[in-house]
Amino acid sequence: MKSKKAWAGLALAASLSAVGMAVGMATAASNEPIQPIPPAKVTQPAMAELGKKLYFDPRLSKSGFISCNSCHNLSMGGTDNLKTSIGHNWQKGPINSPTVLNSSMNLAQFWDGRAKDLKEQAGGPIANPGEMAFTHELALDVLRSIPAYRAEFKTVFKQDAIDIGQVTQAIAAFEETLVTPNSRFDQWLKGNKKALSKYELEGYALFKNSGCTACHNGPAVGGNSFQKFGIVEPYKATSPAEGRSAVTGKDAARFNFKVPTLRNVELTYPYFHDGEAATLTQAVDTMGRIQLGRKFSDDENARIVAFLKTLTGEQPKFALPILPPSSDSTPHPHPFN
Numbered sequence: 001m002k003s004k005k006a007w008a009g010l011a012l013a014a015s016l017s018a019v020g021m022a023v024g025m026a027t028a029a030s031n032e033p034i035q036p037i038p039p040a041k042v043t044q045p046a047m048a049e050l051g052k053k054l055y056f057d058p059r060l061s062k063s064g065f066i067s068c069n070s071c072h073n074l075s076m077g078g079t080d081n082l083k084t085s086i087g088h089n090w091q092k093g094p095i096n097s098p099t100v101l102n103s104s105m106n107l108a109q110f111w112d113g114r115a116k117d118l119k120e121q122a123g124g125p126i127a128n129p130g131e132m133a134f135t136h137e138l139a140l141d142v143l144r145s146i147p148a149y150r151a152e153f154k155t156v157f158k159q160d161a162i163d164i165g166q167v168t169q170a171i172a173a174f175e176e177t178l179v180t181p182n183s184r185f186d187q188w189l190k191g192n193k194k195a196l197s198k199y200e201l202e203g204y205a206l207f208k209n210s211g212c213t214a215c216h217n218g219p220a221v222g223g224n225s226f227q228k229f230g231i232v233e234p235y236k237a238t239s240p241a242e243g244r245s246a247v248t249g250k251d252a253a254r255f256n257f258k259v260p261t262l263r264n265v266e267l268t269y270p271y272f273h274d275g276e277a278a279t280l281t282q283a284v285d286t287m288g289r290i291q292l293g294r295k296f297s298d299d300e301n302a303r304i305v306a307f308l309k310t311l312t313g314e315q316p317k318f319a320l321p322i323l324p325p326s327s328d329s330t331p332h333p334h335p336f337n
């Protein structure tokens, strides 16, 4: 049963995205609003390998304790599973840490899309006083003081001097490998009709027919548009973040956020940019009400949640990198100030 309000919400949401028109179409995989994730194509393995070291290296932070993996833990779906992250000196972060898994598919990076790609994004946290609290110059001093890093940068980039562009390029190359293909849902899309249960398929039907796919579509089930959070009713956020308007300066973009990917959403709790939804049940309930004007019954909600859990893909598999040791001339970390 849909209320009048629900249809208004659905019509609005569907008009936001052409792909939304796929709602209710035939079930052949090619007509589905969600496509399987292609496996990562690793074109520069040596660069990705260097990027992996940098991703795990806490010496890129002032404290010598915080690495990219602290807040985007690859053992936990590429997130920290906290409402908002903990930065240098145990500072409370302003916003929830999104997953790095499949982030190469995003139309832009950050909740408000202020970085155009992964390379541009990767420079941010190192110098952010609320995150790794370093400067690019000091991070480079550390890397340049470590002979094995100097040699590895030289092999990968064919030049003597290490600069921040190389650091961010290598981290981005590693992040591009962090894709999660072959979820049960992808197996179903590719024709294995046994990959999903009837219950999960009913959840998918609800997800499509209620209009969720107007915004959550494509291979990443999101990540490809900015949309208003709170279409049918306003969302009362606990974070001061204003979304896209902070980037465009346009009032119309106020409270527009990048639609998050729903790939691996089972692993990336808590939800929303303020991390206020602790469970998928809560997140689905909020989305139904405030984006579509639809109150799901407990049973409908549970089916949608069961479907969402089929989006968990194969997690990136790799050996933990062994980081080259500091030298006698490596600047010392400052964990407590």
Ligand code: HEC
Binding pocket: 055, 066, 067, 068, 069, 070, 071, 072, 085, 086, 087, 088, 093, 095, 096, 097, 098, 099, 100, 103, 106, 108, 109, 110, 111, 112, 118, 121, 122, 125, 126, 130, 131, 132, 171
């Ligand atoms: C202290 C915690 C913390 C650390 C350390 C950190 N991040 Fe983040 N990261 C965040 C938060 C919080 C956001 C969201 C910020 C926003 O949108 O305003 C974010 C956003 C991102 C995004 C954007 C994802 C998306 O969907 O928009 C990527 C990619 C990313 N970080 C990669 C990195 C890399 C690479 C490093 C290391 C150089 C790093 N992060 C270090 C907390 C952290």
Ligand code: HEC
Binding pocket: 013, 016, 207, 210, 211, 212, 213, 214, 215, 216, 226, 227, 228, 229, 231, 257, 258, 259, 260, 261, 262, 265, 268, 270, 271, 272, 273, 274, 280, 283, 284, 287, 288, 291, 292, 304
């Ligand atoms: C009009 C666009 C739109 C529609 C329709 C929509 N969503 Fe969302 N969804 C968003 C946006 C934008 C966010 C991020 C909100 C925020 O935290 O700022 C989001 C966030 C989510 C999240 C949290 C993900 C995370 O990592 O934090 C889940 C789960 C979700 N949506 C599921 C659904 C479901 C299920 C439906 C259908 C009932 C739905 N969405 C309908 C735009 C939409």
